[in-house]
Amino acid sequence: MPPPVRRPPPSTGAVLRHDPGRRDFTSDNCSxxxxxxLSALLLANGGHQRSYGEDRYTAHLGDTFRRHFGPGAEVFPVFNGTGANVVALQAVTDRWGAAVCAGRAHVNQEEGGGPEHVAGLKLLGVPATDGKIGTASVEAVLETAEDQQHARPQVLSLTQATELGTCYTPEEVRVLxxxxxxxxxxVHMDGARLANAAVSLDVPLSACTTDAGVDILSFGGTKNGLLLGECVVVLDPSRVSGTALLRKRTTQLASKMRFLSVQFExxxxxxxxxxxxxxxxxxxKRLGSLLARVEGVTVTRPVEANSVFAVLPGTVLAALSRRYDLYLSDRLRNEARLMCSFDTTEEDVRDFAAAVARAAHAGEKDSRRP
Structure with a gap:
């Protein structure tokens, strides 16, 4: 039997342009x-498959999602989270409809007006405590629902986990x-970090979604280890219409969809x-615990998912900026949002917390000098 043929590794014209050892806490999108x-993508790469979702990987994906979200679930892979939210909100509203959401919701503050511009929706931002909408906020909006001079609320959009890192319990979702x-x-759920919330609550993915009465879901993958891709998941088809057509019209239909689908598999x-x-x-959790011990640093939010919110002295921020990229969620208060990812290590956490402690100690010494 002849020896196996040794093939050289594939060559590429691309050049490594970053330090693979660098870690930041700016966003879980940075990992x-x-x-x-990546192994699954290579597996799906060989040969030819039919395009636009008629491939075998996308066909299998329906079974995968039904195991997690129930027998009625229908799944529509898309490119990104904004696209998922825009498609999902369109699928449950009329042209004159409005979406009720938290004032700080991602759909309201960080999607560049996508729902308004692309879907023609009015977003009605309401007060939320620690990122979570309460029934009183929803009821206040509904009082004007019958007035023809106001946009008609047709969908309630919840974010899980919230922009402030908190998690709706299944009962809270059920009541809303x-x-x-x-x-x-x-009811729509922006579930960009649904996996983090489910793990934090120690419940299956269906507990805060299908079982609690959510009708349509934007399910996140990019923030939890995927290269790219999210999914619109229809949980109650009786309340949703035209999702496949809206996905195409919203420029979210992938021609080589197998590469989106196999990642979710x-x-x-x-x-x-x-x-x-x-x-x-x-x-x-570990990062929040370490930062809470540093004098002059205040952890401002409950650490329930994969984010830590902490107010850092200005001198600390200046010192950290020499080594780390930082995202300030509230510049007036010097509140930083620190995100952990699937590849964040204990060493990463210890190194960052130690850098904060050193900078805080140096700033305290400087403030004592006459």
Missing amino acids: GAHPEV AALAHAHGLA ALLDGDLWHRNAAHANAMA
Whole structure:
């Protein structure tokens, strides 16, 4: 038997332009793709498959999502989170409709007006405590629902986990969904970090979604180890219409969809989604605990998912900026949002916390000088 042929590694004209060892806490979007996801992409790369979602990987994906979200779930892979939210909100509203959401919701503050511009929706931002909408805020908006001079609320959009890193419990979602349905509103969930919330609450993915009355879901993958891609998941088809057509019209239909779908297969067919989210959450807990011990630093929010919010003295921010990229969620208060990812290590966390402690100590010494 002849020896196996040794093939040289594939060459590329691309050049490594970053330090693979660098870690930041700016966003969980900054991490690379999980090795198991990259392996799945290579697996799906050979040969030809039919395009625009008629491939075998996308066909299998429906079974994958139904195991997590129930027998009625329908899945539509898309490129990104904004696209998922825009498609989902269009699928449950009329042209004159409005979406009720938290004032600080991602759809309201950080999607460049996408829902308004692309979908023609009015977003009605309401007060939220620690990022979570309460029934009183929803009821206040619904009081004007019958006035023809106001946009008609047709969907309640919840973010899980919230922009402030908190998590709606299944019961909280259930109560809000019941209120929305009683007034004829559908319920959408922006689940960019749903995996982190489910792990934090120690519940299956269906507990805060299908079982709690959510009608349509934007399910996140990019923040939990995927190269790119999210999914619109229809949970109650009776309240949703035209999702496939809206996906195309909103420029979110991938021609080589197998490469989106196989990533979600890698994430959800086993326990990768849970492992990645659990690790990111644990690193955030550890980081929050270490920062809370530093004099002059205040951890301002409950650490429930994979984010830590902390007010840092100006001298600390200046010192950290020499080594780390930082995202300030509130510049007036010097509040930084620190995100942990599936690839954040204990060493990363210790190094960052130690850098904060050194900078805080140096700033304290400087303030004591005459």
